[in-house]
Amino acid sequence: GAGVSQSPRYKVTKRGQDVALRCDPISGHVSLYWYRQALGQGPEFLTYFNYEAQQDKSGLPNDRFSAERPEGSISTLTIQRTEQRDSAMYRCASSLGMDRSGELFFGEGSRLTVL
Amino acid sequence: AQKVTQAQTEISVVEKEDVTLDCVYETRDTTYYLFWYKQPPSGELVFLIRRNSFDEQNEISGRYSWNFQKSTSSFNFTITASQVVDSAVYFCALSGQFSGGYNKLIFGAGTRLAVHP
Numbered sequence: 001g002a003g004v005s006q007s008p009r010y011k012v013t014k015r016g017q018d019v020a021l022r023c024d025p026i027s028g029h030v031s032l033y034w035y036r037q038a039l040g041q042g043p044e045f046l047t048y049f050n051y052e053a054q055q056d057k058s059g060l061p062n063d064r065f066s067a068e069r070p071e072g073s074i075s076t077l078t079i080q081r082t083e084q085r086d087s088a089m090y091r092c093a094s095s096l097g098m099d100r101s102g103e104l105f106f107g108e109g110s111r112l113t114v115l
Numbered sequence: 116a117q118k119v120t121q122a123q124t125e126i127s128v129v130e131k132e133d134v135t136l137d138c139v140y141e142t143r144d145t146t147y148y149l150f151w152y153k154q155p156p157s158g159e160l161v162f163l164i165r166r167n168s169f170d171e172q173n174e175i176s177g178r179y180s181w182n183f184q185k186s187t188s189s190f191n192f193t194i195t196a197s198q199v200v201d202s203a204v205y206f207c208a209l210s211g212q213f214s215g216g217y218n219k220l221i222f223g224a225g226t227r228l229a230v231h232p
Binding site: 031033035040041042043044045048055056058059089091093095103104105106107108109 | 119152157158159160161162165206208215216218219220221222223224225
């Protein structure tokens with residue numbers, strides 16, 4: 001597609017429910033990143049993939065968070081047993097190649113609200 | 116540890132004024148990258164510039180200019196003759212070879228710029 005696409009744009013869920021956030025990167029982009037942005041803060045790194053391989057998941061807050069990119073394109077970020085503190089904007093980004101550090105193209109984000 | 120500090124939380128200017136957004140960073144890497152991103156009211160994050168630690172040349176792109184000074188660990192961003200469309204939150208970011216890798220950006224908290232007509 002023309003840009004990074006994320007769905008859903010808005011998600012309201014009750015505490016304890018699982019949520020899955022989807023990211024469709026720019027076609028041909030090798031690297032895919034997940035960031036989380038709390039209100040009034042800058043984005044915070046969660047994890048990233050090169051192709052289908054998860055290269056770094058050090059930013060995932062705990063084991064309730066997981067991400068996958070099984071075919072090297074679309075990625076899903078899953079949060080199990082959501083808690084109110086998980087409420088944030090979840091941003092996906094992609095980049096053309098592994099050597100193009102930092103030139104990330106961000107999607108519009110998925111705003112998660114946990115009640 | 117890596118850290119990016121944007122001390123200015125909010126700046127308000129009148130159109131056509133020049134404005135400088137400050138960014139100070141901390142890193143133990145000798146090789147690192149610095150970035151600026153723009154987040155307009157619509158919410159997306161837009162890449163503006165990347166600078167590597169070996170290139171201290173200032174850069175100008177239209178009304179935008181960036182001043183990288185290693186001696187003061189600063190990477191400031193100046194908008195000349197500001198316009199209402201410049202109103203946004205601006206983020207400075209850093210990545211380093213040995214501090215998580217070049218692909219792991221550390222963002223500052225952002226500076227909200229409001230340009231009034």
